[in-house]
Amino acid sequence: MANGNGTYHDDAPPSAQPRARTPVQDLDVPPPELPRRRQVANTPEPPPVRASPSVSARLRALPPARGELRIGIIGTGIMAGAHADNFLKQQGCRLSACLDIDPAAAKAFSAKHRIEHVAKDLQDLIERSDAIAIVTPDASHAAYAIAALRSNRHVLCEKPLTSTLAEARQVAKAAREAQARGVVGMVNFSYRCASAMSHAAWMFGQGRIGELRHVSAQYMQGWLCETHEPSGGALWRMRRATGGGVLADLGCHLLDMVTGIVGDVKRVHCTFGNFPKVAKDGSPLTRWQGKPLDADDTALMTLEFAKGGMGILQVSRWASGRSNTIKVDVHGTRGALVFDLDHSYDQVHHHDVASKRWNTERPAPAPSGWQRFVDAVRGGRHEQPDLIRGAQIQAYLDACSRSAQNGCWQEVEGWE
Numbered sequence: 001m002a003n004g005n006g007t008y009h010d011d012a013p014p015s016a017q018p019r020a021r022t023p024v025q026d027l028d029v030p031p032p033e034l035p036r037r038r039q040v041a042n043t044p045e046p047p048p049v050r051a052s053p054s055v056s057a058r059l060r061a062l063p064p065a066r067g068e069l070r071i072g073i074i075g076t077g078i079m080a081g082a083h084a085d086n087f088l089k090q091q092g093c094r095l096s097a098c099l100d101i102d103p104a105a106a107k108a109f110s111a112k113h114r115i116e117h118v119a120k121d122l123q124d125l126i127e128r129s130d131a132i133a134i135v136t137p138d139a140s141h142a143a144y145a146i147a148a149l150r151s152n153r154h155v156l157c158e159k160p161l162t163s164t165l166a167e168a169r170q171v172a173k174a175a176r177e178a179q180a181r182g183v184v185g186m187v188n189f190s191y192r193c194a195s196a197m198s199h200a201a202w203m204f205g206q207g208r209i210g211e212l213r214h215v216s217a218q219y220m221q222g223w224l225c226e227t228h229e230p231s232g233g234a235l236w237r238m239r240r241a242t243g244g245g246v247l248a249d250l251g252c253h254l255l256d257m258v259t260g261i262v263g264d265v266k267r268v269h270c271t272f273g274n275f276p277k278v279a280k281d282g283s284p285l286t287r288w289q290g291k292p293l294d295a296d297d298t299a300l301m302t303l304e305f306a307k308g309g310m311g312i313l314q315v316s317r318w319a320s321g322r323s324n325t326i327k328v329d330v331h332g333t334r335g336a337l338v339f340d341l342d343h344s345y346d347q348v349h350h351h352d353v354a355s356k357r358w359n360t361e362r363p364a365p366a367p368s369g370w371q372r373f374v375d376a377v378r379g380g381r382h383e384q385p386d387l388i389r390g391a392q393i394q395a396y397l398d399a400c401s402r403s404a405q406n407g408c409w410q411e412v413e414g415w416e
C-alpha cells in the first residue's frame with residue numbers, strides 16, 4: 001500500500017520480486033570539463049502549444065498500452081542519452097520523435113539514437129508520441145509537462161519537477177486530472193533504482209527502529225575542487241536561472257530518499273554556501289556567459305519530521321575525494337537503518353538496540369525508473385514517484401530556499 005511518500009510500507013518487502021536492474025549510477029555527476037555542446041543559459045520559454053483541433057479530437061481515456069509504445073523525448077542533451085538508451089531496453093518501446101530548442105542538437109541526437117523524426121514543435125512531437133520524456137533544464141519542465149498531460153500523453157519528467165513551487169502545483173493539478181483519465185505521470189528520481197531505499201522504507205514501516213529520533217544523510221560531489229574552463233564544463237549548474245544550485249539538483253534526490261523512508265517534513269532550516277571557483281589559468285571564476293555564478297554550491301538542511309525526530313541533510317559539490325556519495329542513516333528508539341550507495345545499492349544495515357547487533361539485509365535489485373514507468377503505462381496503473389510526489393519534493397525545496405534567504409525556520413507549504 002502506498003504510504004503517501006512515494007514508497008510502500010506493506011507487509012511484503014518491496015523487492016520480493018527480483019527484476020533486472022538498469023545501471024544508472026552517477027547520472028547526476030556532470031562530466032566536469034566536457035565541452036557542452038549547447039548553452040542552456042537564458043533558456044527561452046518552451047515553444048507555445050497550439051490549440052490544434054486534431055489533438056483535442058484525439059483526447060481519450062487511455063486504455064492500458066498493449067502494443068508498441070511511441071516515446072517522444074524533449075531535450076537532447078546529456079541526460080536525454082540515458083533516456084534514449086533505457087527506453088530502448090524496454091520491450092515494445094520505439095523512439096518516435098525528439099525535440100530541442102537547438103535544432104542541430106536534435107538532429108544529431110536523432111541520428112545517434114536512430115530516432116525517426118525531429119519534431120518541428122511540441123505539437124508535432126505530441127502527435128507522434130504515446131509517452132513523453134521531458135529532459136530539458138528544470139525551468140522548462142512545467143510547461144511541457146502540462147501540455148503533454150492535457151493531450152493525454154504519459155509523462156516521465158526529469159527531476160526536480162520544476163524550478164518553483166507555484167509551477168509544481170500547476171503540474172500536480174494537471175497530473176491529478178490526467179490520472180483520472182488513465183494518464184501516467186512520473187518523475188525520474190533515479191536513485192529509486194537503489195533497492196536499499198525502498199527496503200529501508202519497508203523496514204521503517206514495519207517498526208524495526210521504533211520511534212524516529214534522528215536522520216543524517218548526505219549527497220556529496222567534489223568536482224568544484226577542480227579548476228574549470230571558463231566557457232564550459234558543468235558551470236551552468238552554478239547559475240540560479242539555469243541550474244538552480246546544488247539544493248535543487250542533488251537535494252531533491254536526497255529529500256526524496258529520506259522522506260520516502262521516514263515520511264513528511266514539517267519545517268526546515270537551511271543555509272547555503274557559494275564558494276569561489278577557479279579557472280584553469282588560476283584566475284577567479286565568477287561568471288559564466290557573462291552572468292554571475294550565483295547558485296548555491298553547498299546546502300545544509302535541518303529538518304523536523306511530521307512523525308517527530310529531526311534530521312540533518314547535506315549536499316555539496318566541494319566534497320573533495322567524493323565523486324557521487326550518497327549515505328543515509330536513520331536512528332530510532334529501537335534501532336537504526338543505514339545504507340551507503342558507494343558501497344552497495346542493494347544493502348541495508350540494521351542495528352537492533354535490544355540485541356546490540358548489526359545485520360545486513362540484501363533486497364533484490366529494484367527496477368529502473370524507465371522500467372517502472374513503462375510497466376505502469378502498460379499495466380494501466382499508478383506508480384511512484386508520481387508528479388504529485390515531485391511537487392511535494394518541490395515544497396521541501398521551496399521551504400529550504402526561503403529559509404536560506406531569511407535565516408529562519410520555514411514551514412513546508414502545501415503542494416496541491
Ligand SMILES: NC(=O)c1ccc[n+]([C@@H]2O[C@H](COP(=O)([O-])OP(=O)(O)OC[C@H]3O[C@@H](n4cnc5c(N)ncnc54)[C@H](O)[C@@H]3O)[C@@H](O)[C@H]2O)c1
Pocket residue numbers: 026027028029038039040043044045046047074075076077078079080099100101102105135136137138140158159160188189190249
Ligand atoms: N535523474 C538524474 O539522475 C539526472 C541526471 C542529470 C540530469 N538530470 C536532469 O535532466 C535535465 C536535463 O539535464 P542535462 O544534464 O541533460 O542538461 P543538458 O544541458 O545536457 O541538456 C539540456 C538540453 O535541453 C535543451 N533545451 C534547453 N531548453 C530547452 C527548451 N526550452 N525546450 C527544448 N529543449 C531545450 C538544450 O538545448 C539541451 O540540448 C535537468 O532537469 C536535470 O536536472 C537528471
